[in-house]
Amino acid sequence: MEFQMNSAIKFRNNTKLLKKARQTKPKLLFKQIVPQKVVKVVADQRELFGYRAVSQPQKVTELDRLSLGKGDRIVLDLGDHQVGHFQVKVNSIGSPMDAPLWLHVVFAELPAELGTIHEEYHGLLSSSWLAEEYLHLDVLPSLLKLPRRYACRYIMLEVVDTSPKWKVTFSEPLFTAESAVSSKQIAELNSGDPLLDKIDQVSCKTLHDCMQNVFEDGPKRDQRLWLGDLRLQALANYATFDNQKLVKRCLYLFGGLTTEDGRISANIFTQNNPIPDDTFLYDYSLFFISTLADYFTHYHDTEVLQDLFPIAQQQIEQALQLVNQQGQVVLDSEWPIFIDWSQEFDKSTCAQAVTIYALRQFIELAQKMKISIEPYQVVLDKLTKFATEKLYNQQCGLFVSGSRREINIASQVWMALAKVLPPNQNHELMEKVLNKMFPVTGIATPYMYHHICTALFETQHSAEAIELIKNYWGKMLEYGADTFWEAFQPEKPNFSPYNSMAINSYCHAWSCTPAYLLRKYLPAEKNK
Template identity: 35%
Template sequence: MALQKQPASTPNLRILPCQPPIHINLMTLTRSRIYTSLLLTGFIALATQTNAQDIYAAQRQSWLKKAARYKPVLTETIKHPAGMVKLEKDAAAFQGWKMVPAGGVEQFYNTPISQKNTGMIVDFGEHLTGYCTFTLKTLQGDMDAPLRLKLTFGEVPAELATPFDPYPGGLSRAWLQDETVTVSVLPATITIQRRVAFRYVKIEWLGSGGYGLGFTDLQFKAYTSATATPPELSATTSPIIKDIDRVGLATLKECMQTVYEDGPKRDRRLWIGDTYLESLANLYSFKNDGLTKRCLYLLAGLSNEDGILNADVFELPEPHPQKTHLLDYCFLFNVALKEYVAATGDKQTGLDLWPVAKKQLDIAKMYAGADGMMDYVKAGKEWWVFFDWKDGLDKQAPLQGITIYTLNQTYALAKLLGKENEVAEIPAMAKKLKEAAHKNLYDKATGLFVSGPNRQVSYGGQAWMILSGVASKAEAQKALKVLPTFIDAVRPGAPYMYHYYIAALIESGLKAEAKAALIDYWGGMVKKGADAFWEVYDPADEFKSPYNFFPVNSYCHAWSCTPVYFIRKYPEIFQQ
């Protein structure tokens, strides 16, 4: 399989009927302090009321049963170390650190670890998600005291070079993947009970003792629900595009567990925005339609009693929602459902979930003014309006654009399902919002779309004005060509927004520019050593973190996998 190299020995491959039995799901607040603020200030009027009638009462249990029916099996593959490495400072490397070879596997098994020889780092050669098991024995002297061993699992080198404490981050310290084990008698076999996601593991001796120990075995049980082998790219595809596709597939594979996880290291739950992008990439690679269907049914089944979706849900100890009201994610559920039905022809799922998609349109109706402009100020006070990890991004233009886009995509879904009569007012509403957007947000002098009272120009604003059809093709091309020269333009803060920027370039017919932008951004991560694509990537600030501490960032993140979608859906652009 192109997405990962098998170890030299034949792997032990088997299919599991369910998730591994031991799985600690840390239910911490996520995303940013914005969400915490929303919890404190309360939800909007659409939020579930204690005595409200459940409008999905007749369907909810059926949806959850279907979600359970499509829960995928997980493939377990036994992985072994590729060799030993050591950290080396390098100003040119990502975040200032790189790994260099420090010995082979046999050297690792034959080198005693002692009080004086600690801090050994093992490289598994690829990003993996699952459970670690190892066997220890005494190599020197007598075991005169219990052993305390610390294992730190890292996705990128700098994680293992940065002290975790005192912890300055805004998320739970427990997300950081350091585990300490105490062993009284050797030899012993230990399994780390927590699921981890990593490439490198640092092994440190804690305490004291007059003996040396060694590993007789170190193995990792890696899990994913992605089993198909995606087709090879065209022979004419450039090496850098092949590398981007390979890393994108690895990213998607790691996030395809029993739901589309947003990150296998941190959060490890189902978010609508990530699910939409993962499902697009899946359509053109692993083609696990059952996983997409499961996620859509789970999100619907765990919606609020008033019919409005929660942005994310947990699987364990049993499926339940995190009460997170995120406006743009509610809209993207409709888009994800439409894309799924259009690609698979599965109209039954579309019909089952049509009431949910139709209900999300109430959000648009609530904030659409008589003048055709969305009340983004009010929406921003009552919802978490996300769009991007970018401080200072004005949300007026993106909100106007995604609302129009969602109206159009939902009407397209209605046509696929024969439900146009139920949303007959939507085309006129979309047209009104589109005309108002062009009138109020298009700056003819610059050829750019502006947003908010300060007339901010942003990549996100241009992207959503183009994807929604507010801009004509000529206007779209002009805006996107002028945009890089506009000094004050607010650039994307993460791969999530960069996806929509690439989509806008393609929609505008700027094929060469789309290819160049994809190579520049995702290729930049590849050149900096990524074996999975990162949650946050700002070429101008490698230490950027929404959580105030870069090691807690996810360095294998679902919303970053979409080069797979672009490269494979548009071979005439990316494979030539």
């Protein structure tokens, strides 16, 4: 993983588009949650990450009967993953306070985060993202209201020190959860398969907790708007909460903050005034077109299309500058492609396919805008011809990638999604994938697993797609997931793109898509 630092790049602020983004900012909904129980986190090697939460006899309503001294701790269980703010009453018991209370508060999505909290951190991302606070309270009693927002299920209150003369009690813990939407807005799936229904419920919860002032990638860490995540969140949103304004807001934010040459940043910081990051990803820029096309298909909002079509056009024009005379996409090292966190496979054929995929959608939008599509159709034909003549291996019936002519699953999936081959050959392509590349290995994220499932559904391999959803997202449920994770390799469950499980996000936007896939494709299966 490499951090991009492009401080010399200058951005433009389109005041018209940013004004429309401000006008669609949601009014958050709040829900007060009392922790359900007190638990103890214990080591258990039978658990995936080596720890589990065990219920304790103490009742949350009777916390003030429990006095804690130096080194003591209690762990509160909210009962489910939540995003919001925490408060608790703190008091002293015994002699008068002759020293401040030194308190350590930790917020965790999984028990393992508490089990390993005192281990030294060596991750690639800043340790400032670790969800913990060290506080000194000089006067008790006090109502401790922490100002930062947290994503968690478990809250640990650890007394670092008091003095030998007095101890601490806690009472009336309260967590105020927040989201742009209410879980009451969506109907249950009722597929007839309990596992699929549970996967759908957790998918909806994942999306719910990531829907804040924007579609966040993850409420634990980053807490910002990423374009790749937005595209998938928007699809899941259309099938569930159907919140039009939030998608519109995010599209206007990206459209209003392009570089001077028209490129869109991969993500935007949105805590105060929106600030585009100096990180650029080839596929994410093109997915602005996809997100706009999906939005228009769902809402037929001509105002948004007219406002943002020029921005979409800039993205495709920038991408087509990387297409050579033969019709091959030649990536620029300063504009890398993401596809998946895994770096174990060549991604050049994926770049070819994503360009074709986005260009097809752009041409459809151009037709709606009554813009001449002829020059774009010419490039599309060149891109497709290169893919079928130079990248498609007729002998094995699979696409190759890179100078070593590597055959990997991501290339096949994206070529299937781009519909480079006729429908019958597309079906055969994914048939070969099932026969030669399953079970899937080397893929690190639910993001890429979503695309594998979509390619299977789109090529009439629905049973296999459903089985993959059950095996992959269902495996996270087996491991205790309340919301679905940022990174997960079933063959290497401890994988972290940041070299530390402590910094991984366990509620992540791009993992919510079973709610979309099941609602879109299951009805079609039933109607066959």
